[in-house]
Amino acid sequence: MKPWMPFEWIAAIRFLREGRMQSLLIIVGVGVGVAVIVFMSALLAGLQSNLIKRTLSSQAHITLLPPEEVARPQVALDHTALRLQKQAQRLRSIDQWQQVRDRLQKWPEIAAVSPLASGPAFAVRGDANKSVTLVGIEPERYNQVISLAERITRGELRVGAGETVIGIELAKDLGADVGDKLRIATAAGASETLTITGLFDLGNKGVNARNVYVGLRTAQTLLNLVGGVSSIDLALHDLNLAEALAQRIAGETGLTADSWIKTNAQFVTALTSQTVSSNVIRFFIGLSVAFGIASVLVVSVIQRSKEIGILRAMGATQVQMRRIFLLQGGIVGFFGSIRMARRCS
Amino acid sequence: MTDPVLQLVGIRKCYGCGETESEILHGIDLHLARGEFAALIGPSGSGKSTLLNLIGLLDRPTGGQLFIDGQETGQLDDTGLTRLRGQRIGFVFQHHNLIPAFTALENVAMPLLVARGRPDAAMFSIAGDLLDQVGLAERKQYLANRLSGGQQQRVAIARALAMSPSLVLADEPTGNLDTHSADDVFALMREVNVRLRTTFLIVTHDPRLAQRCDRIIELIDGEIVSDQPHAVG
Ligand SMILES: Nc1ncnc2c1ncn2[C@@H]1O[C@H](COP(=O)(O)OP(=O)(O)OP(=O)(O)O)[C@@H](O)[C@H]1O
Numbered sequence A: 001m002k003p004w005m006p007f008e009w010i011a012a013i014r015f016l017r018e019g020r021m022q023s024l025l026i027i028v029g030v031g032v033g034v035a036v037i038v039f040m041s042a043l044l045a046g047l048q049s050n051l052i053k054r055t056l057s058s059q060a061h062i063t064l065l066p067p068e069e070v071a072r073p074q075v076a077l078d079h080t081a082l083r084l085q086k087q088a089q090r091l092r093s094i095d096q097w098q099q100v101r102d103r104l105q106k107w108p109e110i111a112a113v114s115p116l117a118s119g120p121a122f123a124v125r126g127d128a129n130k131s132v133t134l135v136g137i138e139p140e141r142y143n144q145v146i147s148l149a150e151r152i153t154r155g156e157l158r159v160g161a162g163e164t165v166i167g168i169e170l171a172k173d174l175g176a177d178v179g180d181k182l183r184i185a186t187a188a189g190a191s192e193t194l195t196i197t198g199l200f201d202l203g204n205k206g207v208n209a210r211n212v213y214v215g216l217r218t219a220q221t222l223l224n225l226v227g228g229v230s231s232i233d234l235a236l237h238d239l240n241l242a243e244a245l246a247q248r249i250a251g252e253t254g255l256t257a258d259s260w261i262k263t264n265a266q267f268v269t270a271l272t273s274q275t276v277s278s279n280v281i282r283f284f285i286g287l288s289v290a291f292g293i294a295s296v297l298v299v300s301v302i303q304r305s306k307e308i309g310i311l312r313a314m315g316a317t318q319v320q321m322r323r324i325f326l327l328q329g330g331i332v333g334f335f336g337s338i339r340m341a342r343r344c345s
Numbered sequence B: 001m002t003d004p005v006l007q008l009v010g011i012r013k014c015y016g017c018g019e020t021e022s023e024i025l026h027g028i029d030l031h032l033a034r035g036e037f038a039a040l041i042g043p044s045g046s047g048k049s050t051l052l053n054l055i056g057l058l059d060r061p062t063g064g065q066l067f068i069d070g071q072e073t074g075q076l077d078d079t080g081l082t083r084l085r086g087q088r089i090g091f092v093f094q095h096h097n098l099i100p101a102f103t104a105l106e107n108v109a110m111p112l113l114v115a116r117g118r119p120d121a122a123m124f125s126i127a128g129d130l131l132d133q134v135g136l137a138e139r140k141q142y143l144a145n146r147l148s149g150g151q152q153q154r155v156a157i158a159r160a161l162a163m164s165p166s167l168v169l170a171d172e173p174t175g176n177l178d179t180h181s182a183d184d185v186f187a188l189m190r191e192v193n194v195r196l197r198t199t200f201l202i203v204t205h206d207p208r209l210a211q212r213c214d215r216i217i218e219l220i221d222g223e224i225v226s227d228q229p230h231a232v233g
């Protein structure tokens, strides 16, 4: 007996040691339960962060676009109802995008701001002709939003005048490689022949087949957007604030701001329901572990009825007796948890 | 009677009272003075253990008054009863007296440990002295269930004395012992009674042992039918 140890602790530990097999079983039981909970949590957290990372590897956290053009209803003279047709959105520049860029750059929540000029085009090489998205970027800024430089599999990220970086899918489709020439033509009739300086793999087949990166100036010329940008990509410090921040930016700039949460609504819903169902499972595992401990306690109280009688006869209060058994539960739960938590981590 | 250790006034006890009229004790009046050594006898089922549990404050009477060392116990809550029990009353039962997870020494020190909350050297020296007195100096560190029945009863008596109680209640303390060990255990209680003037109330089925007590109280069907002082032979 350790002299500092209270009577209840002494009795609880002795009883646990005496019923060694039972104590061991319950410790293992608690341990397995805790292990499953820890394992599930880790698995899910890892899975989700991986999924989000993949999704966002080719996507900005927030994309700013010019405000949608709305068709204004004209009052018909004969007061018959007119059907309002939504106007087709043409490629427009963001008004005073430099100011918007400089202003947003100062927001503490925003990690990077990258203006883009992008629009549809055709990539032509020999007989092959592919519909692509021409994306004009300022590489240093764009890299802070989407780590394109890290994703270059051949060549390098260089988009000076007359240079382009394309995805590995497109390169395969066109039979092109670094150093080859590629002609880019837009519907408006502008065209330019570019040299491929690098191939990228952003982990998304569609993007790898579609995106053609060029310098901002080249894209502006080809898309007839001289001096303008069609969108501004933002990277945030905290992914989860994207939607709230998008709404704030939309309110302050009058631009359309789409957060990744909104553009991937289904994906985010799936993640959320996955989290919910895992929480439910974890809750029930926790509950069954708790019930396990409780039932062992009940059994041990019954098994110890003789000892309880003796201790009561010797002046132990009800509170003391209750403490002895709760302590046993606590000790077993504690050791079961740390044993398995340690083994798992 | 001077200096009463125990007074019962019209003590009644029934289990599940109401429709199933099952009154076990029908108004018991009893006094025990300090230093008395009394036997409680009676046929099986007459209510001896029930009465001992009431006196030991392990259970509450349905009616009547119970005084321990002059203190009325009816008004006490569980904590009060427990404290009084721990300080004034020692128990020796027929079986399962000791806690097997503890050694003989620890079992004897247990009432002190329960009362004081933490172990200290003084309680083990008291317990050691008591074990010396009951002739088990050699067995102090034995786990309780590794002792013989007679040895266990001696340890139980030593433990009953740990808090220097006014009253020791023994429910068939020699019930599962052979004649020889029973005599030893009985003699030990008698010796303690003489030396420390501790009051004993001993339930026994053994008429031979009952004859060796100062007083024999006979209980039949929940009533005291005879209560006579007995000359020690
Ligand atoms: N908890 C209880 N609930 C209901 N009845 C009980 C309870 N305890 C004892 N009894 C009844 O009370 C009566 C007296 O029992 P008690 O144990 O006091 O007898 P006893 O005189 O000690 O007998 P023995 O000599 O066999 O030990 C018995 O009829 C028993 O059935």
Ligand SMILES: [Mg+2]
Residues within 6 Å of the ligand: B048, B049, B050, B171
């Ligand atoms: Mg009995």
